[in-house]
Amino acid sequence: MLPISPSQIAEVIILARDMGRSEAEFDGFVCRLAQDEQAGLVAVFWIGRGSFDVDDLELAIETAASEATIPTEEYLKGSPHLADHLEAGLDALGIDATDVEDDLYRRA
Numbered sequence: 001m002l003p004i005s006p007s008q009i010a011e012v013i014i015l016a017r018d019m020g021r022s023e024a025e026f027d028g029f030v031c032r033l034a035q036d037e038q039a040g041l042v043a044v045f046w047i048g049r050g051s052f053d054v055d056d057l058e059l060a061i062e063t064a065a066s067e068a069t070i071p072t073e074e075y076l077k078g079s080p081h082l083a084d085h086l087e088a089g090l091d092a093l094g095i096d097a098t099d100v101e102d103d104l105y106r107r108a
Contacts, residue, residue, distance in 0.1 A: 004040035030073035039065040048089030
């Protein structure tokens with residue numbers, strides 16, 4: 001089970017796309033996530049970039065939690081394709097990232 005909501009991941013996707021203007025906002029959002037949510041976020045990222053298969057979600061979450069050596073926000077900012085990988089990860093999990101992002105934009 002994913003310990004982070006799709007809307008939280010969509011928020012990270014939106015913030016990642018605007019990183020040049022809102023890096024502090026990105027950092028703050030990710031930093032405020034609970035440890036299990038951060039591990040889930042990294043797991044979705046890994047699934048999206050092909051490091052783990054969707055069937056290995058629990059293993060990816062466990063690995064993200066046990067192997068974290070730097071702050072999650074710093075780790076994720078190291079990927080130039082962060083938003084794309086998160087979207088692909090959500091899609092692999094059967095969650096339409098575009099719909100979730102659109103819902104966030106409508107609420108704003």
